Amino acid sequence: MQNKVKELKLRLGLLSQKMYFTLSYKLNFAEWDVSAAQPDLVKLVNSGRLPGKRVLDIGCGLGDNAIYMATEGYDVTGIDYVTSGIKVARKRASKTNTCINFGVADAFSLSSFKNEFDIVTDFGLYHNVPAGKLPLYLDNITKVLKPGGFFIIQSFGSGAPKSRFGPRLVTEPELHKVFGLPWEILEIQPAEYTNRDGVSVPALLSIIKFH
Ligand SMILES: C[S@@+](CC[C@H](N)C(=O)[O-])C[C@H]1O[C@@H](n2cnc3c(N)ncnc32)[C@H](O)[C@@H]1O
Numbered sequence: 001m002q003n004k005v006k007e008l009k010l011r012l013g014l015l016s017q018k019m020y021f022t023l024s025y026k027l028n029f030a031e032w033d034v035s036a037a038q039p040d041l042v043k044l045v046n047s048g049r050l051p052g053k054r055v056l057d058i059g060c061g062l063g064d065n066a067i068y069m070a071t072e073g074y075d076v077t078g079i080d081y082v083t084s085g086i087k088v089a090r091k092r093a094s095k096t097n098t099c100i101n102f103g104v105a106d107a108f109s110l111s112s113f114k115n116e117f118d119i120v121t122d123f124g125l126y127h128n129v130p131a132g133k134l135p136l137y138l139d140n141i142t143k144v145l146k147p148g149g150f151f152i153i154q155s156f157g158s159g160a161p162k163s164r165f166g167p168r169l170v171t172e173p174e175l176h177k178v179f180g181l182p183w184e185i186l187e188i189q190p191a192e193y194t195n196r197d198g199v200s201v202p203a204l205l206s207i208i209k210f211h
Contacts, residue, residue, distance in 0.1 A: 082104075116146070
């Protein structure tokens with residue numbers, strides 16, 4: 001009985017999260033919409049450390065990180081479970097000289113992709129995954145990454161403002177606990193998630209290799 005209540009709470013939480021993201025795009029209050037790539041992604045790409053060219057941007061939102069990677073010569077697929085977000089992403093991409101495969105998909109159900117990607121980028125999704133769903137989420141990432149591929153996560157860090165219904169604040173100990181084998185954490189760096197009010201939220205940028 002207790003387990004059923006726990007599962008129900010988890011499902012309700014996920015449903016309200018999806019509603020929140022859907023409304024944020026419909027009513028234009030997505031504070032992460034900066035209409036540009038996140039500066040930490042730009043730095044990482046410029047560092048030349050990323051392996052290969054095939055990228056899956058998971059929870060791509062309105063597509064700016066995906067568009068940036070495509071302009072840098074990556075072969076990019078961007079997915080999000082909010083259809084209206086994907087429509088905007090396609091529209092933004094159409095104004096650039098890029099060819100990106102945008103699609104509506106749920107990060108917990110990625111069976112249509114088979115170990116195709118060298119890099120999976122997750123900017124702002126991981127910290128919204130409830131702890132109880134992390135194993136399922138990571139299982140899906142292992143299905144889409146090639147062995148040797150990188151999983152890049154930018155998440156709110158412990159210095160970010162805490163909110164009851166908002167994202168989890170991710171810590172280094174959590175990441176070390178979650179990413180045991182077949183994962184290898186290569187680096188966790190302090191980062192800044194820039195929002196559209198020009199505010200930088202303390203974040204972590206994690207570079208994790210899949211073996
Ligand atoms: C904070 S926003 C970040 C969007 C984008 N990555 C960016 O940095 O601008 C998180 C995104 O993850 C998407 N998302 C959350 N849970 C998801 C899921 N289970 N499957 C697919 N997308 C999801 C939301 O719809 C939202 O667009």
